[in-house]
Amino acid sequence: SQQGEEDPQALSIQEGENATMNCSYKTSINNLQWYRQNSGRGLVHLILIRSNEREKHSGRLRVTLDTSKKSSSLLITASRAADTASYFCATVDTGNQFYFGTGTSLTVIP
Amino acid sequence: DTAVSQTPKYLVTQMGNDKSIKCEQNLGHDTMYWYKQDSKKFLKIMFSYNNKELIINETVPNRFSPKSPDKAHLNLHINSLELGDSAVYFCASSRFTSGTGELFFGEGSRLTVL
Numbered sequence: 001s002q003q004g005e006e007d008p009q010a011l012s013i014q015e016g017e018n019a020t021m022n023c024s025y026k027t028s029i030n031n032l033q034w035y036r037q038n039s040g041r042g043l044v045h046l047i048l049i050r051s052n053e054r055e056k057h058s059g060r061l062r063v064t065l066d067t068s069k070k071s072s073s074l075l076i077t078a079s080r081a082a083d084t085a086s087y088f089c090a091t092v093d094t095g096n097q098f099y100f101g102t103g104t105s106l107t108v109i110p
Numbered sequence: 111d112t113a114v115s116q117t118p119k120y121l122v123t124q125m126g127n128d129k130s131i132k133c134e135q136n137l138g139h140d141t142m143y144w145y146k147q148d149s150k151k152f153l154k155i156m157f158s159y160n161n162k163e164l165i166i167n168e169t170v171p172n173r174f175s176p177k178s179p180d181k182a183h184l185n186l187h188i189n190s191l192e193l194g195d196s197a198v199y200f201c202a203s204s205r206f207t208s209g210t211g212e213l214f215f216g217e218g219s220r221l222t223v224l
Contacts, residue, residue: 043153
């Protein structure tokens with residue numbers, strides 16, 4: 001399968017803690033993107049990292065990419081209850097097709 | 111203003127019926143998509159259209175037929191609905207076909223087939 005695989009499937013942390021979720025993939029990529037999905041809602045784009053980039057920041061989000069290991073991680077610092085959602089990585093291959101995984105379900109306990 | 115809007119949000123119907131889901135985007139994007147999200151939250155691409163032309167047609171039953179009257183609209187028509195069609199269907203759009211941009215998703219249409 002060409003889909004990304006997120007790990008862990010579920011994560012529960014206390015408010016204020018950091019949350020780290022990982023994504024592994026199998027094919028060569030053009031870029032990798034992270035999305036957030038609140039319960040019953042559509043996916044919302046968070047951040048895009050290109051294949052020639054190793055790290056990217058956006059507010060409390062930090063994304064890393066290791067193309068040699070075909071993996072990426074998303075770190076959310078100082079988590080808030082409002083960060084509770086499912087987080088998906090999407091790999092965009094060299095044929096420009098998007099592949100999503102099944103996501104990491106994050107619960108932030110107030 | 112909602113960027114990508116799809117209707118209806120909920121759809122409950124009997125097996126064998128035909129139903130449609132409509133999608134409109136007001137972002138001026140050239141490319142639109144239909145995704146299916148199953149009960150395990152796995153998102154699978156179904157179709158992709160660029161300027162009203164089909165560019166991706168994944169292996170989906172031919173009971174599913176997308177229709178794009180113009181580049182701002184991509185509707186999904188489903189014939190002879192089956193139990194396994196129950197899922198959440200998402201419409202999305204992107205500015206570029208090249209995959210270098212982000213996807214903008216609608217809120218989803220939850221289809222339940224009884």
